[in-house]
Amino acid sequence: xxxxxxxxxxxxxxxxxxxxxxxxxxxxxxxxxxxxxxxxxxxxxxxxxxxxxxxxxxxxxxxxxxxxxxxxxxxxxxxxxxxxxxxxxxxxxxxxxxxxxxxxxxxxxxxxxxxxxxxxxxxxxxxxxxxxxxxxxxxxxxxxxxxxxxxxxxxxxxxxxxxxxxxxxxxxxxxxxxxxxxxxxxxxxxxxx
Numbered sequence: 001x002x003x004x005x006x007x008x009x010x011x012x013x014x015x016x017x018x019x020x021x022x023x024x025x026x027x028x029x030x031x032x033x034x035x036x037x038x039x040x041x042x043x044x045x046x047x048x049x050x051x052x053x054x055x056x057x058x059x060x061x062x063x064x065x066x067x068x069x070x071x072x073x074x075x076x077x078x079x080x081x082x083x084x085x086x087x088x089x090x091x092x093x094x095x096x097x098x099x100x101x102x103x104x105x106x107x108x109x110x111x112x113x114x115x116x117x118x119x120x121x122x123x124x125x126x127x128x129x130x131x132x133x134x135x136x137x138x139x140x141x142x143x144x145x146x147x148x149x150x151x152x153x154x155x156x157x158x159x160x161x162x163x164x165x166x167x168x169x170x171x172x173x174x175x176x177x178x179x180x181x182x183x184x185x186x187x188x189x190x191x192x193x
Contacts, residue, residue: 009108009111009184009187009188009190009191010107010108010188010192011185011188011189011191011192012103012104012108012185012188013052013056015052015056016049016052016053016056016103016104017185019045019048019049019052019103020045020100020103020104020181020185021181021182021185023041023042023044023045023096023099023100023103024096024100024174024177024178024181024182025178026041027041027042027092027096027174027177027178028172028174028175028177028178028179030174031092031172031173031174031175032172032174032175035172036090036092037090037092037093037095037096037174038092039095042092042095042096042098042099043095043099044099045096045099045100045102045103046073046095046098046099046102048102048103049069049072049073049099049101049102049103049104050066050069050070050073050102052065052069052103053065053066053068053069053102053103053105054066054069068105068106069102069103069105070102071101071105071106072100072101072102072103072104072105072106072108072109073098073099073101073102074101074106075101075106075109075110076097076098076099076100076101076102076109076113077094077095077097077098077101079097079113080093080094080097080098081094085153086153086154087153087164089173090164090173092174093173093174093177096174096177097109097113097177100112100177100181108184108188111184111187111188112177112180112181112184113180115180115181115183115184115187116176116177116179116180116181117180118180119176119179119180119183120171120173120176120180123171123176124171127171
């Protein structure tokens with residue numbers, strides 16, 4: 001019996017793509033303008049993800065689509081909730097990634113997560129260079145690793161490592177999620193041909 005690995009960039013259904021794009025673009029605009037992502041937006045994304053997938057994934061067996069959606073929701077929420085507990089991510093980002101997972105499922109969520117992490121690293125690196133904080137950031141990174149090895153969250157030892165602090169070097173992560181999602185959809189469209 002052969003084990004087949006699902007493609008990392010599988011294209012979602014058209015209806016899911018439209019809702020996903022609307023969700024992440026609206027979230028990016030809110031995050032850039034107000035530094036928050038509203039609950040009504042993320043909860044709408046979760047509900048639409050559950051409903052669309054129950055309807056589209058396998059006609060006659062809506063529970064398969066619901067399970068597909070719940071796996072993505074659980075993975076997105078669980079991973080980002082862990083980052084939230086470390087004070088490395090805001091609550092709106094957690095709910096946004098849960099909604100993205102509910103729409104695209106676990107495998108595609110992971111692809112979006114990888115692209116978001118890469119793009120977040122690149123934009124974060126540019127921000128550090130522009131603000132001339134390379135040495136300071138490298139010190140903070142070693143401090144974070146040291147604290148995590150000791151089982152402590154780094155924000156307890158340095159206030160600027162708390163994403164909620166005004167001293168933190170922050171970027172609107174909702175916009176990075178939107179960028180990662182758009183790149184993912186472009187790659188999925190390319191590989192679907």
